[in-house]
Amino acid sequence: MGRQWGSAMKAAEEAGCVVSASRAGEPEAGSWSCSGVILSRSPGLVLCHGGIFTPFLRAGSGALTAAGTVCLPGDSCGDDLRLHVQWGPTVASPAGRAERDRLGVCTPQCAGPDSGPLAQPRGRPPLPPRSAELLLLLSCPAFRAHFTRLFGGEAPEQWRFASGAPEDEMSEEEEEDQLRALGWFALLRVLPGETAAKGRGAAVAVAPLGAVPKGAPLLACGSPFGAFCPDIFLNTLSRGVLSNAAGPLLLTDARCLPGTEGGGVFATRPAGALVALVAAPLCWKAREWVGLTLLCAAAPLLRVARAALGSLCPASAALTALLPPEVGAPQGLPLRDPEPPWAAAAVLVECGTVWGSGVAVAPRLVVTCRHVTPREAARVLVRTAAPKSAKIWGHVVFATRETSPYDVAVVSLEEALDGVPIPEPAEYFHEGDFFIPGGDGC
Structure with a gap:
C-alpha cells in the first residue's frame, strides 16, 4: 500500500x-x-x-x-x-506488547467452545x-x-x-x-x-x-x-x-x-x-x-x-x-478546487418516485438510464447544479426495451440548459479507464 x-x-x-x-x-x-x-x-x-x-x-x-x-x-x-x-494498543511499544500478550484471548462475548479459530486472534486485541x-x-x-x-x-x-x-x-x-x-x-x-x-x-x-x-x-x-x-x-x-x-x-x-x-x-x-x-x-x-x-x-x-x-x-x-490543532492547507493551493466541467454536466433526473443521474450531451438533450425513466413520452424533471437548483421539465423521446442489453434513455428538454458545458465524447479508451458501479446514468 x-x-x-x-x-x-x-x-x-x-x-x-x-x-x-x-x-x-x-x-x-x-x-x-x-x-x-x-x-x-x-x-x-x-x-x-x-x-x-x-x-x-x-x-x-x-x-x-x-x-x-x-x-x-x-x-x-x-x-x-x-x-x-x-x-x-498503540504501535509496538514495550507496554503495548506486554498488554497484548497478557490479553491474547478474545473478550467473553466473542469467546466460546464453538467460536473456532477466530476466538483467539493473534493480532492486537x-x-x-x-x-x-x-x-x-x-x-x-x-x-x-x-x-x-x-x-x-x-x-x-x-x-x-x-x-x-x-x-x-x-x-x-x-x-x-x-x-x-x-x-x-x-x-x-x-x-x-x-x-x-x-x-x-x-x-x-x-x-x-x-x-x-x-x-x-x-x-x-x-x-x-x-x-x-x-x-x-x-x-x-x-x-x-x-x-x-x-x-x-x-x-x-x-x-x-x-x-x-x-x-x-x-x-x-x-x-x-x-x-x-x-x-x-x-x-x-x-x-x-x-x-x-x-x-x-x-x-x-x-x-x-x-x-x-x-x-x-x-x-x-x-x-x-x-484539543488538537488545525493544520494548514497545502501551500499555493486554494481551499477548494474549481468545479471540473464534467461535474457541471451531470444532472439529476426524476420521473415520479424514481430518480437517478444523467449527462447533458446537448443544450436540450440529456442521456440517462432506461430504468430511471422507463416509459417513452413520460414527463420528467431535470435539476442542474449550475445555476444551483435550476429545474427544467422534459419528455422521454427514446428508451431501450427491458429485454435490451443496453439500459439507455434520452430526454428532450422544454428549455435549453444554461451554463452547463457540453462534454465531448471520447474517441479512444482502454479497459479499466472508467468504472462507475451503479452510476444510474452518470
Whole structure:
C-alpha cells in the first residue's frame, strides 16, 4: 500500500476507539455504543457521536432541537449514566506488547467452545474498557443548517437516516430521537489514572474546513456494531473519496456500517489529518439505499468545543489547550478546487418516485438510464447544479426495451440548459479507464 495511505492508516488506528453507555445497576437495560476519536492522549479526551446519549437526556431528545441550542453540559444526562471507552494498543511499544500478550484471548462475548479459530486472534486485541465522564454534548450549527436546507430538517421528505435496526423494528419515537441526534457529538474525558495512550498531547491533527478538495482520497476508521465483539471489528478501515460538500456537511463513498457513527475520517493530504466524523453511515431515499456516508467536518466541531468548555464547564476550561490543532492547507493551493466541467454536466433526473443521474450531451438533450425513466413520452424533471437548483421539465423521446442489453434513455428538454458545458465524447479508451458501479446514468 502506498506511503500516503500508510500515514493515514497509522493515524486512524491509533486515534480510533469505541464508546459504550449504560445505566448504573441496570444490566438488563442493555447498552448503547458508537465509534469515537481520541483527541488527546493524557489526559484522555474523546469525541464520539451524540446519538447514544438520547436515552439518558433528562429533558428528552427534544432538548437537541430547541431553538438556539448548540451545546449541552454533561449534567444534561441523568446521574445513572455510565460511560466506558475502549481502544487498541498503540504501535509496538514495550507496554503495548506486554498488554497484548497478557490479553491474547478474545473478550467473553466473542469467546466460546464453538467460536473456532477466530476466538483467539493473534493480532492486537483491544485493551480493557476505561471509565469516562461526559463533558459536553455539542453540534455544528452550520451542519444543521445545511442538513435542513438539503434534506428537510426533522422530517426529511422521502429520506431516512438509519442505524442498525431494521425499519419495521424501530418505533416512531426511536426514529425521531435518531434524527434529532444527527449532527450531535459528545466530548468525553477518560477518568484520571486511565489515560488514552502512552504519552501526552494531541493524538491527531485536524484539517481546516475546505482544505481537502472534492475527489481527494479519504480513510474512514470506525467499529461496525459498536462495542459488539471489538476483537474483530475495532477500528475497521474503509477507503473512499470526498464525494461532495456543502459547508461542513460532507459526503464520502467510503463504506461505513451501523456502529461507525462518530468514527474518524482521515486525509492523505495533509497526511493523517482528521477531516470529519461519521454522522450517519447509511441512508435511504424513497426506500432506495444511497451508498454514501454523511459526515460532519471536525474543525468547526472543535471550535464549538473550545468555546463551550469555557462557558459551560469552567472547571474543565484548561482542557481547551489539549484539543488538537488545525493544520494548514497545502501551500499555493486554494481551499477548494474549481468545479471540473464534467461535474457541471451531470444532472439529476426524476420521473415520479424514481430518480437517478444523467449527462447533458446537448443544450436540450440529456442521456440517462432506461430504468430511471422507463416509459417513452413520460414527463420528467431535470435539476442542474449550475445555476444551483435550476429545474427544467422534459419528455422521454427514446428508451431501450427491458429485454435490451443496453439500459439507455434520452430526454428532450422544454428549455435549453444554461451554463452547463457540453462534454465531448471520447474517441479512444482502454479497459479499466472508467468504472462507475451503479452510476444510474452518470
